Amino acid sequence: MDPEQLSAALHAVVAPIVEARRPGVEVAVSDIVLERPKNRDHGDWASNIALKLAKQVGANPRELAAEIAGPLGEVPGVASVEIAGPGFINIRLDAAAAGALARVIVEAGAAFGSNTTQRGNSINLEFVSANPTGPLHIGHTRWAALGDAIARLLLASGATLVREFYINDAGAQMERFGLSVLAAVKGEPAPEDGYVGAYIQDLAERVRAAEFNGEPGGVLFASPEEQLAFTTELAYALQLGEIQASLEQFNVHFDVWYSERVLHAGSPSLVDEAVERLREQGHVFEQDDAVWVRTTDFGDDKDRVIRRSNGEYTYFAADAAYYLNKGDRGFAHKIYLLGADHHGYVHRLKALAGAAGDDPEKDIEVLIGQLVSINGARLSKRAGNIIELDDLRSWLGTDALRYSLARYPADSPLTLDPEILQKRTNDNPVFYVQYAHARTHNVARNAAASGVERTAFAPELLTHETESALLGALQEFPRLVAFAADLREPHRIARYLEELAGLYHRWYDNCRVIPLGDDDVTDLHRTRLWLNDATGQVLRNGLDLLGVSAPERM
Numbered sequence: 001m002d003p004e005q006l007s008a009a010l011h012a013v014v015a016p017i018v019e020a021r022r023p024g025v026e027v028a029v030s031d032i033v034l035e036r037p038k039n040r041d042h043g044d045w046a047s048n049i050a051l052k053l054a055k056q057v058g059a060n061p062r063e064l065a066a067e068i069a070g071p072l073g074e075v076p077g078v079a080s081v082e083i084a085g086p087g088f089i090n091i092r093l094d095a096a097a098a099g100a101l102a103r104v105i106v107e108a109g110a111a112f113g114s115n116t117t118q119r120g121n122s123i124n125l126e127f128v129s130a131n132p133t134g135p136l137h138i139g140h141t142r143w144a145a146l147g148d149a150i151a152r153l154l155l156a157s158g159a160t161l162v163r164e165f166y167i168n169d170a171g172a173q174m175e176r177f178g179l180s181v182l183a184a185v186k187g188e189p190a191p192e193d194g195y196v197g198a199y200i201q202d203l204a205e206r207v208r209a210a211e212f213n214g215e216p217g218g219v220l221f222a223s224p225e226e227q228l229a230f231t232t233e234l235a236y237a238l239q240l241g242e243i244q245a246s247l248e249q250f251n252v253h254f255d256v257w258y259s260e261r262v263l264h265a266g267s268p269s270l271v272d273e274a275v276e277r278l279r280e281q282g283h284v285f286e287q288d289d290a291v292w293v294r295t296t297d298f299g300d301d302k303d304r305v306i307r308r309s310n311g312e313y314t315y316f317a318a319d320a321a322y323y324l325n326k327g328d329r330g331f332a333h334k335i336y337l338l339g340a341d342h343h344g345y346v347h348r349l350k351a352l353a354g355a356a357g358d359d360p361e362k363d364i365e366v367l368i369g370q371l372v373s374i375n376g377a378r379l380s381k382r383a384g385n386i387i388e389l390d391d392l393r394s395w396l397g398t399d400a401l402r403y404s405l406a407r408y409p410a411d412s413p414l415t416l417d418p419e420i421l422q423k424r425t426n427d428n429p430v431f432y433v434q435y436a437h438a439r440t441h442n443v444a445r446n447a448a449a450s451g452v453e454r455t456a457f458a459p460e461l462l463t464h465e466t467e468s469a470l471l472g473a474l475q476e477f478p479r480l481v482a483f484a485a486d487l488r489e490p491h492r493i494a495r496y497l498e499e500l501a502g503l504y505h506r507w508y509d510n511c512r513v514i515p516l517g518d519d520d521v522t523d524l525h526r527t528r529l530w531l532n533d534a535t536g537q538v539l540r541n542g543l544d545l546l547g548v549s550a551p552e553r554m
Helices: 003-021 049-057 061-072 095-111 138-156 172-185 198-209 224-249 270-280 315-328 345-355 389-396 398-406 429-449 465-487 491-510 523-545
Strands: 045-047 078-084 088-093 122-126 160-167 256-259 284-287 290-293 304-307 333-338 364-368 372-374 414-416
Touching: 003 045, 003 049, 003 061, 003 088, 003 465, 049 061, 049 088, 061 078, 061 088, 078 095, 088 095, 095 465, 095 523, 122 138, 138 160, 138 333, 138 372, 138 389, 138 398, 138 465, 138 523, 172 198, 172 224, 198 224, 224 389, 270 284, 270 304, 270 315, 290 345, 304 315, 315 333, 315 345, 333 345, 345 364, 389 398, 398 414, 398 429, 398 491, 429 491, 429 523, 465 491, 465 523, 491 523
Parallel strands: 122 160, 122 333, 160 256, 333 364, 372 414
Antiparallel strands: 045 088, 078 088, 284 290, 290 304
8 A cells, every 4th residue: 555545545534524523624635644654663654634624623633533543444454543642643554555565666667756746837947058168067067967856856747848958159258258269279368358278279279170161270361250250150069069968978968958049030039029028018118228127026126127228138138038938938837947156046037937927936946056066176177267077077977976966955055075975885875875776686686596586476474674664665755756856856865765775774684585595485585575676676766866877786
């Protein structure tokens, strides 16, 4: 019996009791909340439904709990029901009902944990979105890991979702980038406020060697205008390609790479149209020859200029066009994952949503990630002033880096210890979880060699206390996936996996899957193999939600 089945059984008991006491008071299945008691001696599940409904039906909570406990104890699969405190209902399942979950998990396979709590939600999740003017750094690394894990959680919970990277390829930074690479191509000093570093020299060498008008190195003989245009576009394409390759190697895939240039192209452009659409909503006004959006109507600290007095659009104009475009592409909900230096964007973007006629509290979500550092990490030899994603991945490994970054809430500053992340001991959380998964496969291999197969399943035999604890944790996985998706908190999955790994290791130490010596293979061994494989499946599914591999041997 899983939590959903138990909630339905509890609802079937509670609903007629409530109707008899107070006709017209309705109780939905969603009103039934089950929690795992911290003390396993209190049972497998606990509910506060009696406390929740007592006032509505005019009853003493403990008396109402006792009225519910009687018929609930008669439900097949429920071993006992006890009343605790002012009216908590503690429920203990019989071994067969609890153990049946092992077979459910094995048969569900990779689908176990998937749920439908986000079904019907169309989400655009934008994250990383680095300027294509240099390598990805440690800050981008954190959002790459977290953003992709959030996407996986939402997809596992039934959402329709697109991972999107917004390419900031328009504006002054691209001009500085092109001028910086061109200076390196020509062997000249970098311009003031230009980009520097060995990566600029690398790009310059590739630009210099490229064909221009059919001639390798021909760019050196072109006009200044042609030199700048050719260099900027080729260096941009090369640098963007490196960013894309870095992310793919980090196991982060984007469905859409959206160019800012698209917003400014054509006449009228999407930016032009965005201004007019905001004007139609009644939140645009003109002052001092400039065009403004009255974002203070929606909680912003000041109104925003969308077009300057000289006719040039501001960055806010591109933000507005991009936001509206996401809606035009069918995304009702937009999630932005921004770095620690973008706190000011929260009110600005929410005000923009309100000015566009959307609900700022419902249709847009802005998450801010805090700074991350790694003890002993060296600045990039190529970029000089940053710690590159590629260097971190080569140093610590994709799995250790992704797991560690997903293991903490996004809004908490984070310092990682590379010595721990490189250890092959239980002190290293990712090793601890991956080792538990590898151990489940080792048990399965040894079981096969000993003639233990899943040819019988007798869940009523799973009575050891470590089996009860392990099954209780396995039951929680689908609900935890839904909860973590709703809160956008992948760290809950990581912490759960560590708890599950600990419970599995304790079970492994106490319960044999393989007969001792010349003992016969029994149904208990066969059933324990189901539980072993079920645990491995959940560990594998959880690691996949974090974008981390699940090795079968370690």
